[in-house]
Amino acid sequence: MLVLRSTRMVFPEAERPAALHIENGIIERIVDYASEDPTGARLFNAGDLAVSPGLVDTHVHINEPGRTTWEGFDTATRAAAAGGVTTLVDMPLNSVPATTTVAALQAKREAAQAQCHVDVAFWGGVVPGNAGELDALVDAGVRGFKCFLVPSGVEEFASVDEKDLREALPVVARRNVPLLVHAESRRVIAECGLRVTDSNPKTNPRSAVRDPQSYAAYLASRPPEAEVEAIQLMVRLAAEYGAHIHIVHVSSAEGVETIAAARAAAVPITAETCPHYLMFAAEEIVDGATDFKCAPPIRASSHRDALWHGLGRGVLDLIATDHSPSPPELKRPGDVGDFMTAWGGIASLELSLAATWTGLRAFGASARQAQSAMSVARAAISASSDETSELTDERSTLPPLCWLARWLSAAPAELAGLGARKGQIAAGFDADLVVWNPDVEGVVDAATLHQRHKLTPYAGRSLAGTVVTTFSRGERVWDKHRLGRAYGGRLL
Ligand SMILES: [Zn+2]
Numbered sequence: 001m002l003v004l005r006s007t008r009m010v011f012p013e014a015e016r017p018a019a020l021h022i023e024n025g026i027i028e029r030i031v032d033y034a035s036e037d038p039t040g041a042r043l044f045n046a047g048d049l050a051v052s053p054g055l056v057d058t059h060v061h062i063n064e065p066g067r068t069t070w071e072g073f074d075t076a077t078r079a080a081a082a083g084g085v086t087t088l089v090d091m092p093l094n095s096v097p098a099t100t101t102v103a104a105l106q107a108k109r110e111a112a113q114a115q116c117h118v119d120v121a122f123w124g125g126v127v128p129g130n131a132g133e134l135d136a137l138v139d140a141g142v143r144g145f146k147c148f149l150v151p152s153g154v155e156e157f158a159s160v161d162e163k164d165l166r167e168a169l170p171v172v173a174r175r176n177v178p179l180l181v182h183a184e185s186r187r188v189i190a191e192c193g194l195r196v197t198d199s200n201p202k203t204n205p206r207s208a209v210r211d212p213q214s215y216a217a218y219l220a221s222r223p224p225e226a227e228v229e230a231i232q233l234m235v236r237l238a239a240e241y242g243a244h245i246h247i248v249h250v251s252s253a254e255g256v257e258t259i260a261a262a263r264a265a266a267v268p269i270t271a272e273t274c275p276h277y278l279m280f281a282a283e284e285i286v287d288g289a290t291d292f293k294c295a296p297p298i299r300a301s302s303h304r305d306a307l308w309h310g311l312g313r314g315v316l317d318l319i320a321t322d323h324s325p326s327p328p329e330l331k332r333p334g335d336v337g338d339f340m341t342a343w344g345g346i347a348s349l350e351l352s353l354a355a356t357w358t359g360l361r362a363f364g365a366s367a368r369q370a371q372s373a374m375s376v377a378r379a380a381i382s383a384s385s386d387e388t389s390e391l392t393d394e395r396s397t398l399p400p401l402c403w404l405a406r407w408l409s410a411a412p413a414e415l416a417g418l419g420a421r422k423g424q425i426a427a428g429f430d431a432d433l434v435v436w437n438p439d440v441e442g443v444v445d446a447a448t449l450h451q452r453h454k455l456t457p458y459a460g461r462s463l464a465g466t467v468v469t470t471f472s473r474g475e476r477v478w479d480k481h482r483l484g485r486a487y488g489g490r491l492l
Pocket residue numbers: 059061091322324
C-alpha cells in the first residue's frame with residue numbers, strides 16, 4: 001500500500017488536508033491527514049504542495065502513425081506526464097490513416113502500443129461516407145467522434161455538411177457517445193476570405209488588411225459569426241436527433257452566448273475552450289507571429305473575459321489543449337510570418353495546468369479574487385437566466401483549485417465516458433494524481449519541453465504552477481523533472 005499525504009488535497013467540492021490509501025493503482029480510501037499509517041505502507045508526503053486529480057486532456061493530436069515527424073506517442077505522453085496529464089484522448093486526424101475506420105484504429109493502437117507513458121484513449125472521425133463504420137468503431141473502443149464543418153487542414157480528413165451529419169447522428173445518438181465538432185461556418189469563412197484577399201479598394205474598402213503577415217487580417221478572415229452560424233446548425237441537429245454534441249475550442253463571446261441559449265432550452269450540448277484563448281489576446285499578437293496561429297483565432301481580450309465567465313457560469317464545461325504541433329518549417333514557413341500559409345495549431349499539452357492556473361489568477365488577480373470574479377459572473381447571469389444561475393450558485397463557493405480540477409480533470413473524463421474511474425480524487429478511482437506548487441512561478445524555456453518540436457507561443461512567458469510529481473495509477477510516472485515509470489501507459 002502507498003499512503004499519500006498533503007495539506008492541500010483537492011477534492012471535487014473542497015480543498016483540505018487528507019491522506020490517500022492507494023492499493024493496486026486505485027484510491028482505496030480517504031482518511032484524516034493525521035491518521036496512523038498501516039504497517040508496511042510506503043509513504044509519500046507532499047507536505048504543503050497541492051495534490052490535484054491528474055489532468056484528462058480530451059483534445060490532443062498525436063499524429064502517429066503517418067506524421068510522426070510532427071509528434072508521436074512517446075514524446076506526447078512524456079510531455080503529458082511532465083505536465084500532470086495522466087489521461088489523454090487522441091484526435092482522429094493528422095495521423096495517416098485518419099481514425100475513420102476500424103482498420104485505421106487498429107493501426108493507431110499498434111503504433112501506440114508500448115510507447116505510452118500515460119493512459120491514452122481514442123476518438124474516431126466522422127467524414128463524408130463513413131456513417132457505416134461508426135457502430136463498429138464504437139464497438140472497437142472509440143470514446144466518441146470528431147468532425148469538421150470547415151476544411152481541417154489535412155486532405156485525408158474531409159469536412160462534413162448537414163447531409164453527412166444527418167447520416168451520422170442517428171448512430172451517435174443510439175450509441176450514446178459525443179460528437180465533437182470543429183464549429184466554424186465554411187460559408188462565412190469563404191465570404192471573409194474573399195473580402196481579405198480582394199485588394200481592389202473600390203470593391204473592398206477593407207483591403208488595407210490583406211497583408212498576409214497582418215494578424216488583424218487573419219482575425220478578420222475567421223470572425224465570431226462563423227462560429228455562431230456553425231454552432232447554431234449543431235444546436236438544431238442536437239435537438240432534432242437527441243445526440244450529444246460537444247463544441248470544441250470555443251473562442252468568442254458570441255459562441256458562449258449561443259451555447260448558453262441552447263443549454264437554457266435543454267439541448268444536449270457541451271463545450272470546451274483552450275488555455276491559449278484564456279491566456280493570450282489579439283491585442284498583444286504582433287504581425288508575423290505565426291506561433292500564435294490557431295483556428296478559430298485568438299481574439300480580443302473582451303472575448304477572453306467572456307470565456308472565463310462562460311466557465312464560471314457552467315456554459316463551458318471544460319478546458320482541453322488542442323495540442324497540435326507541427327515541424328517549425330510549417331509553423332514558420334519561409335520565416336516570413338505568413339499567417340495564410342502557416343500551420344494552425346498550438347502545442348501546449350505540458351503547459352495546460354500552469355497556463356490555465358496563471359490565466360485564472362490573472363483574471364481574478366489572486367485566488368481570492370478569482371472566487372469573487374465567479375460571484376461577479378454569477379450576478380451577471382442570474383440577471384439573465386434562471387437555469388444557469390442555479391448551477392453557478394451551487395459552485396460559486398468552490399475554491400479555485402476545485403474549479404481547475406473540474407475543468408481540467410472531472411468534466412473531460414465525463415466527456416470521454418471515463419468519469420467513473422478518472423478525473424477525481426475519490427475512493428474507487430484510479431490513483432492518477434498531480435503533485436504541484438501553485439505558488440511558484442517559472443519562465444517557460446521552450447527547449448526543455450518534452451513535445452517533439454519546441455515551438456510554442458508560451459516561450460519566455462512567466463507561468464505560475466510547477467509540477468513536481470505525477471502519479472499514474474499509483475506509480476510515479478514523473479518525478480522531479482524526470483520520467484519515472486516508463487512505457488506503463490494503457491490504451492483505454
Ligand atoms: Zn484540434
